[in-house]
Amino acid sequence: MNRLIIALSMLLTATAVSAAGGGHVLYTFEPDAKNTSSVQRGAKYFMNYCSGCHSMEYLRFNRLAQDHAIPDDLLSKLMFTTDKPGEHILSAMPQEKAAEWFGQAPPDLTLTARLRGADWVYSFLKSFYLDDSKATGTNNLQLPGASMPHVLGGLQGYQVLGEEEHHDDAGGHHGPVEPPFELVVDGELSAKEYDGVVADLVNFMSYAAEPGKAKMHDRGFWALLYVIFILIPLTYAIKREFWKDVH
Ligand code: HEC
Incomplete structure (x- = not known):
């Protein structure tokens, strides 16, 4: 019994820690991996802007197509790293070369989205800022010293880091602080449209991290119905059957 309690409390702690995501994030974001059109757009952005450097080794194109009902003609437009639907989403870039070029190989x-958390990835993609001291010309407030260039700079534009403002309320608590970014070069998109692109990308990445999750939730729902309508009445019937002779 004691062991059971210890195991249970360890499990609870682990869940709490992973829910906290292990660190400060600049923005919060609630991913929606079931939003089909958003995940489809995210997949398109990923193939266009990210797959040159990053792979998605554990996700197959045809799995993506099945789960999100992507028609064949659209799928073939996404698949420019391979021509086989059963293939994993690999990057075109040779890993050793990438490490040489960027000082760090772009990770799979x-x-x-699961390891870092959706908030973290969302914040990372919104937090590139101009920094002369970096070879890429930019730095990142969510991942200081990041060797990834601001590949979405054409869309977002370029921002600089201003003075940090602290909003202390009367009680001395720190209110949420907006990161002190200031846009100095306009991009093709408005700030709101850019947030939409980042949201699509993170939804796609959240789906990729747990492609079975949407289905698992549905299964949980059926399991609950089963417990309510079958298991509980059945247990009750058995109990009555047992106690019938006792009274
Ligand atoms: C030109 C190559 C290149 C492109 C294109 C690129 N990245 Fe990166 N990315 C990198 C490198 C290099 C790193 C490692 C950065 C570091 O740790 O300093 C990285 C790191 C990351 C990380 C952090 C991963 C982690 O856990 O540390 C995320 C998230 C990420 N990239 C997302 C993206 C997304 C989304 C796109 C497309 C919009 C993209 N990247 C396009 C090179 C690239």
């Missing part, structure tokens, strides 16, 4: 992104 299949599980990143």
